Amino acid sequence: MVMMKQFLAASTVFVLASALIGCASKKQYTGPEAAATVEMHLHSFEPATTTIKAGQTVRWNNTSIIWHTVTDDAALAKDPAHAALPAGAAAFDSGKVEAGSNWWHTFSVPGTYKYFCKPHESKGMVGSVVVEAK
Numbered sequence: 001m002v003m004m005k006q007f008l009a010a011s012t013v014f015v016l017a018s019a020l021i022g023c024a025s026k027k028q029y030t031g032p033e034a035a036a037t038v039e040m041h042l043h044s045f046e047p048a049t050t051t052i053k054a055g056q057t058v059r060w061n062n063t064s065i066i067w068h069t070v071t072d073d074a075a076l077a078k079d080p081a082h083a084a085l086p087a088g089a090a091a092f093d094s095g096k097v098e099a100g101s102n103w104w105h106t107f108s109v110p111g112t113y114k115y116f117c118k119p120h121e122s123k124g125m126v127g128s129v130v131v132e133a134k
């Protein structure tokens with residue numbers, strides 16, 4: 001009887017988790033064609049470094065079960081070294097990217113961008129985009 005209860009509890013958790021992931025993965029991408037994709041994991045961006053050409057778009061997919069941000073603004077960083085922008089490029093902040101959702105940014109100014117996730121910056125959730133001249 002105890003084993004049956006444990007089995008039922010485990011099954012319930014599995015069904016709930018499947019439902020969550022199922023809903024999450026249905027969020028469609030409506031941005032421009034992306035030259036590169038970065039996955040948002042529990043506490044990391046994969047790959048951590050992405051290289052594209054000026055004018056191209058990077059798409060971030062939140063494949064984790066919690067929300068994240070893609071933020072390149074030293075004013076919003078706990079450690080300003082986690083944010084970097086080439087001269088002439090504007091700071092950006094995705095705001096909350098919910099689990100299963102996505103976000104994109106088009107980079108027009110060449111150079112190296114360093115970005116972070118606001119809630120997980122101190123857990124090492126940082127990344128960079130290298131934008132090469134066309």
Ligand SMILES: [Cu+2]
Nearest residue numbers: 068117120125
């Ligand atoms: Cu995060």
